Amino acid sequence: MLAELGNFSLIMALMVAILLSVYPMWGAYKGHQKMMAMAKPLAIGMFLFTAFAYFCLTYAFVHDDFSVAYVANTSNSTLPIHYKYTAVWGGHEGSFLLWTLILCVWTLAVALFSKAIPVKVLARVLAILGMVGIGFYLFMLLTSNPFDRLLPFYPIDGKDLNPLLQDFGMIIHPPMLYMGYVGFSVAFAFAIAALISGQLDSTWARWSRPWTLAAWSFLTVGVALGSWWAYYELGWGGWWFWDPSENAAFMPWIIGTALVHSLAVTEKRKVFKSWTVFLAIAAFSLSLLGTFLIRSGVLVSVHSFASDPSRGLFILGLLVVIIGGSLFLYALRASQIKSNGRYGLVSREVFLMGNNIFLTAATLVVLLGTLFPLVHKELGMGSISIGAPFFDQMFTYLIVPFVLLLGIGPLSRWKNQSLQALSKQIMIALGLSLSAGLLVNAGFEQSTYMADLGLVMSFWVIITTVMEVRQRIEPQITAGKYSTWQSLQKLTASHWGMVLGHLGFAVTLIGITLVSAYNTERNVRMAEGDSVNLQGYEFVFKGISQLQGPNYSADVAHVDVYQNSQLVSTLKAEKRFYPVQRNVMTEAGIDSGFSRDLFVALGEQLKNGDWSLRIYVKPFINWIWAGAFIMAIGGVFSISDKRYRMGNLARTASSAKENPKNLMEQAS
Known part of the structure; x- marks a missing residue:
């Protein structure tokens, strides 16, 4: 019964999306206040109907309703409960329902948190998001309905979730990715609304910017x-x-x-x-x-x-x-x-x-x-x-010219910049970057030209970012108004967002450079007690044990890792067999550290009882993802800037309403 209610809820969401795309847009065209005011309740209605449909599909997964074709194709009664929740987006139909639900979340957020934006602008933006929603509701209902039944005959058990997706990473990865994907629909809607209205001043950019930063942070x-x-x-x-x-x-x-x-x-x-x-x-x-x-x-x-x-x-x-x-x-x-x-x-x-x-x-x-x-x-x-x-x-x-400009841009001024003053800063930054990059890379054996280049570029970004902050606070310190710490506190959240974004990029670039240049791997054949040395680490194969999981069985390789005769870690690499889909999956054993990862993957058993293993030492690989998270935090800082709070946006909206031809003149 819930599957039919879910399907009906999707149909109702489509109807609401049609109303959302028509009434507010027509009201904005005619200047009809009541029609424009319908945008917010319609956005709420579209979200509620879609959320209920998503709840119905989740209920079908949790309760193993294999009469629903999508559940039968994507789940199994032995699937762990947490994967039953995430299996909702583990296949085509469910992932599209999640995509559409997230579109509704963004639409609802714009409706609820854009009170300072003029009603006419908000009506157009929500109407455009409703138009996008129409396309995806039609797609689900006509070609990819997650509530299709297998009646009167349906299987007693399901085909199981793809073993690749039975992992913690797939619990958090798709929602974050979709939040970024779909979040750009808000920037798109603001841009189209500005094109429709013909008011293409900088006001729409201010209204759109925090939403775009949020989407970019999620996508990062x-x-x-x-x-x-x-x-x-x-x-x-x-x-x-x-x-x-x-x-x-x-x-x-x-x-x-x-x-x-x-x-x-x-x-x-x-x-x-x-x-x-x-x-x-x-x-x-x-x-x-x-x-x-x-x-x-x-x-x-x-x-x-x-x-x-x-x-x-x-x-x-x-x-x-x-x-x-x-x-x-x-x-x-x-x-x-x-x-x-x-x-x-x-x-x-x-x-x-x-x-x-x-x-x-x-x-x-x-x-x-x-x-x-x-x-x-x-x-x-x-x-x-x-x-x-x-x-x-x-x-x-x-990337070389990109990074060069990335460092020069913040050091330069708006409108015009003295070439002589900028050249002096560039030469100082270049000298420091060359010295730091070459010195760090000299610490690695068999240093390479590409590693030199990557590290110099990374330090170029770091040093120019620090110089820009110093350049920003120096006048206040020189004038004796504030101390260094007080001057740093005076910098806006948006400015700190830029700083974190650039530093995060530099951290990622360091990780990419070092793991690409100095990653070491060996494909080895090992019997119990055998050892292999790699980059100063001794990997000792201790043997194989058996493991019975909730819906799989596994061979588990135990590998002790020593450095300077001291035990560093014991890695457990698995070769899992999923009987429902008859699939074999590899689960690597990884010991993560600040400056390196030790990585072991179990291969096939060989004829005489030996096993094949892939062994890696990966320097600074975690810096790649740490840098990405620093960039995302920078985006959050920028969103939190006081310029994007309701009061300041309201003053902007009021100014634009009184004189739309008078463009905003504000700099950070």
């Missing part, structure tokens, strides 16, 4: 969690494989990073307006493209869901409508978007635009590298593969 954590999960779960020992589904998440993150910076310039300096609108459209468009790639079956990936041509065609049609319609509107309005700010050739605006260009170029590289093999095959030209060497080489070319 989501991408990092996906990388971490692939590292320890797949047993390959790598942190990024340039898998098509990884690329699908990476592209909106890159363009979202460009959008975050461009919004800051548009808000503060009233320039790059047209470019910022385009980036807002592109960020959400790439999120939708990622949805299409993963769920249409056109790409083969360990992350992708079941393929169905009808589903792929529907999502493709949705892409054409949303992306094509928004770009058409952008083309119509682009001539009206004029930037009023003025700036010289040497200025922060120019350096930020340069970084935007390199980020966009990086997105195009990933996009072409992901789609070209697909297009090549569909044109009947045969199968080709574009792998990691292509992406690694192209990103090396792009």
